[in-house]
Amino acid sequence: MKHHTHAIILAAVLLLLALASGCSTPAGGALERDWRLTVNGTTEKVITLQELRALPSVTGYGFCVSTTGARFGPYTCRGVDLREIAALAGGIGPGQQAWVSAPDGYLWVFDDDQLDGKDFVTFDENLKEIPSPPLRIILMYEQNGKPLPYDDGGPARIAIVSEQPGVITEGSAWVKWVDRIEIREG
Amino acid sequence: MLLAGTAFFSGCQAPEPVTLKVIAAGSLLYPFAEAEQEFEAGHPGVDVQVEGHGSIQVIRQVTDLHRTADVLAVADESLVPDLMYRPMEGSDRNFTDGYIPFATNEMVIVYTGKSRYHEEITSENWPDILGRPEVRVGFSNPMLDAAGYRALMVLQLAEEEYGDPELFENVISDHFPSTVRVRETGGTTVISLPEIIRPSDDHVIIRDGSIYLISLLEAGGIDYAIEYRSVAEAMNLSYISLPPSINLGSGEYAEQYRKVTVELGFPRFSTLGRERVGRPIVYAMTIPANAPHPGLAREFIDYVANESESGRPGWPAPLARGVSG
Numbered sequence: 210m211k212h213h214t215h216a217i218i219l220a221a222v223l224l225l226l227a228l229a230s231g232c233s234t235p236a237g238g239a240l241e242r243d244w245r246l247t248v249n250g251t252t253e254k255v256i257t258l259q260e261l262r263a264l265p266s267v268t269g270y271g272f273c274v275s276t277t278g279a280r281f282g283p284y285t286c287r288g289v290d291l292r293e294i295a296a297l298a299g300g301i302g303p304g305q306q307a308w309v310s311a312p313d314g315y316l317w318v319f320d321d322d323q324l325d326g327k328d329f330v331t332f333d334e335n336l337k338e339i340p341s342p343p344l345r346i347i348l349m350y351e352q353n354g355k356p357l358p359y360d361d362g363g364p365a366r367i368a369i370v371s372e373q374p375g376v377i378t379e380g381s382a383w384v385k386w387v388d389r390i391e392i393r394e395g
Numbered sequence: 396m397l398l399a400g401t402a403f404f405s406g407c408q409a410p411e412p413v414t415l416k417v418i419a420a421g422s423l424l425y426p427f428a429e430a431e432q433e434f435e436a437g438h439p440g441v442d443v444q445v446e447g448h449g450s451i452q453v454i455r456q457v458t459d460l461h462r463t464a465d466v467l468a469v470a471d472e473s474l475v476p477d478l479m480y481r482p483m484e485g486s487d488r489n490f491t492d493g494y495i496p497f498a499t500n501e502m503v504i505v506y507t508g509k510s511r512y513h514e515e516i517t518s519e520n521w522p523d524i525l526g527r528p529e530v531r532v533g534f535s536n537p538m539l540d541a542a543g544y545r546a547l548m549v550l551q552l553a554e555e556e557y558g559d560p561e562l563f564e565n566v567i568s569d570h571f572p573s574t575v576r577v578r579e580t581g582g583t584t585v586i587s588l589p590e591i592i593r594p595s596d597d598h599v600i601i602r603d604g605s606i607y608l609i610s611l612l613e614a615g616g617i618d619y620a621i622e623y624r625s626v627a628e629a630m631n632l633s634y635i636s637l638p639p640s641i642n643l644g645s646g647e648y649a650e651q652y653r654k655v656t657v658e659l660g661f662p663r664f665s666t667l668g669r670e671r672v673g674r675p676i677v678y679a680m681t682i683p684a685n686a687p688h689p690g691l692a693r694e695f696i697d698y699v700a701n702e703s704e705s706g707r708p709g710w711p712a713p714l715a716r717g718v719s720g
């Protein structure tokens with residue numbers, strides 16, 4: 210009983226220290242509950258994470274590299290194809306672009322060819338360029354079978370995935386913490 | 396047991412190692428890897444951890460992504476006041492209020508023994524060689540890397556220097572499907588880029604950063620790349636030096652460089668606009684206001700600045716008086 214009481218006091222102290230230090234990342238539950246994705250095209254649609262998860266999903270291998278050569282992955286990625294999401298607001302047609310942004314002020318643009326998985330540079334695990342296998346751009350919400358952690362861009366980030374493991378793509382397009390997708394004319 | 400307890404209470408344990416977090420621009424990774432080893436050797440118990448990003452991302456790690464770092468080092472001094480002279484969230488202190496300009500660089504044309512016409516190219520005839528249709532020219536993505544938009548500035552400035560008004564067209568814009576546009580406005584040449592920078596043929600090849608360009612160059616996938624001189628030297632590559640009036644490495648030509656602006660296709664970062672104005676290349680280091688180890692950070696900065704001043708191979712060049720600004 211005494212041990213039990215000590216454990217509770219220790220847990221409370223640790224919690225207070227964590228809160229006081231202000232170093233905690235946003236709590237997963239609240240973050241997932243409060244997350245909204247705005248999709249703006251010919252119409253505008255706002256969806257929750259639950260609604261995103263209810264859309265048809267794609268699972269594939271994802272692996273990315275930074276501009277200075279730091280590798281992130283490999284991951285098993287699950288999410289929704291960007292074309293599927295664009296369809297919520299009228300779809301994306303030839304010549305149009307998807308402007309994907311996040312609350313940290315980061316923006317990346319994909320054109321309709323890229324939404325078909327074309328025109329990406331791909332590397333093997335030694336960062337040697339290889340011919341690109343078929344790729345898909347998804348809004349990933351699950352990484353390695355678990356909800357995407359905040360530090361990796363959760364609740365939802367862009368991932369470029371393939372059915373073939375070990376294919377690395379350039380990380381600048383892997384937008385973290387996505388909360389807005391706008392369809393624009395190219 | 397008693398001895399162990401005594402040692403514990405008397406504070407005789409080895410001191411906790413200190414981690415000095417340094418976030419640096421990609422073109423500084425080679426010199427900073429050397430500086431890391433040397434600084435650690437002179438500071439037992441200090442672990443210098445160097446992490447590389449594009450210069451804007453270096454600053455964003457602290458300002459937008461709320462990470463802590465002891466030293467930030469960027470390849471464009473103007474980014475520090477533009478992005479960091481503003482209050483931190485929930486504080487009346489700015490992210491920083493000053494920086495140390497410590498080195499410069501210049502743009503060069505790198506090549507290897509596999510490059511087409513490598514035995515023929517000189518600092519006089521390179522515009523002709525880079526304009527030949529069978530030659531493949533590479534540069535970094537201007538959206539991601541300062542070396543990318545600086546490459547475009549060099550080629551535009553070269554038109555006047557070499558008296559060839561079609562140089563930029565021949566080397567660059569003719570190889571895009573009408574999406575790279577050049578216009579004159581009030582004495583400035585503005586190079587306007589599309590959202591997706593996709594060449595229409597194999598004459599121009601774009602990659603996200605220097606390491607991919609150099610790897611492609613070494614594999615024979617491109618013939619020439621426009622790069623920093625320090626990168627060429629660090630990688631033991633052959634290069635053609637360019638005149639100071641176009642190489643972005645001389646403070647004396649600041650007015651000349653300012654005549655070219657690159658307008659990016661979209662604002663990748665909301666905190667910074669789409670325009671990049673031609674300026675002399677000046678590297679800068681700063682200590683964020685919330686750095687965990689500001690004293691040690693200052694020592695590291697002083698070490699790098701002093702070493703840089705001695706002009707080490709593979710490091711950006713010492714900053715000549717008057718270059719900054």
